[in-house]
Amino acid sequence: MENLVKLTIDGVSVEVPAGTTVLEAAKKAGINIPTLCYLKDINQIGACRMCIVDTGARAFGAACVLPVSNGMNVKTNTPKIREARRVNLELLLSNHDKKCLDCARNQKCELQQMCQDLGVDDVDKYKGKMNEYDIDDLSPSIVRNNNKCILCRRCVAACNNTQAVGVIGPMGRGFKTKIGSAWEQPLNDVACINCGQCIAACPTGALYEKDSTKAVWDLLNDETKTVVVQPAPAVRAA
Ligand code: FES
The missing domain is CATH 3.30.70.20 (Alpha-Beta Plaits)
Structure with a gap:
């Protein structure tokens, strides 16, 4: 018999097979967590940290690589989480060529879309060597x-x-x-x-x-x- 795990995500109870990631469990609960580096079953490496969530642990965890556990209480959309995601995004942008207007992906770029979604408009916040x-x-x-x-x-x-x-x-x-x-x-x-x-x-x-x-x-x-x-x-x- 399948080993099921019960947890709560943003107040929604969800039951998923053991070994499921928090990201997949959230999807099942109808909760969207932003991702950039994740490609289901192809690239699950926790690199971009856009999917971080609060489980009450000392540090935020990357939902795409974090396995569920019984009784887990996950928060995906608190002010602190949103701010941490914004900082991660600003740090990614600090070493990114931002000539979007003549970019082949302008208006079709997931990074650009993520900036819009998270309200990042100061794309030069962290200036340094590139x-x-x-x-x-x-x-x-x-x-x-x-x-x-x-x-x-x-x-x-x-x-x-x-x-x-x-x-x-x-x-x-x-x-x-x-x-x-x-x-x-x-x-x-x-x-x-x-x-x-x-x-x-x-x-x-x-x-x-x-x-x-x-x-x-x-x-x-x-x-x-x-x-x-x-x-x-x-x-x-x-
Ligand atoms: Fe990149 Fe999870 S989507 S760390």
Whole structure:
């Protein structure tokens, strides 16, 4: 027989199988907890700390990796929790290239949406040193801009766990941690299959599809290359 656990989330009683995370239990109770790094069954690593909740313990816990326990009393939306989430978000933004207006993900960015949802409008609250990375646009289809990466590792999980390709991963330590390929090779020089699952998994503009219109435009304006324009095939009358 299944081992069930009873707990209370924001005053709502819920019963779930042992081993369920607080995030999943909250979903069952109809309570939404914000997430950024979480992808169900693919990336559950507690990296972004946007899903923190108060269980009465000394420190807030990340709901996406916190298992339920009998009698747990979880609060997901207190003023202190909301403020802690805002600070976490402001810290993520402190090392994020915030040129949103010309970003491929503008208006479709989960980080941007999270700022709106949590009322973060001072995106430069924590000023300090920022990483500056070269943009890798050598791949025929994928552009990686690590200046917009929040190190959620969703792309790594999609590449390694879902696609079993495994050409990207975290490199370096601390402030210098970044996502890249072995020996810092561009995506074009590793066994990337251009499936685009890393782009689909990315919550920001750190990975995006190469703009083929721009690629053609650049080619047409490259005086070192000769462009042969093929005539369009004739349309036959039926
Ligand atoms: Fe839980 Fe990122 S969603 S830590």
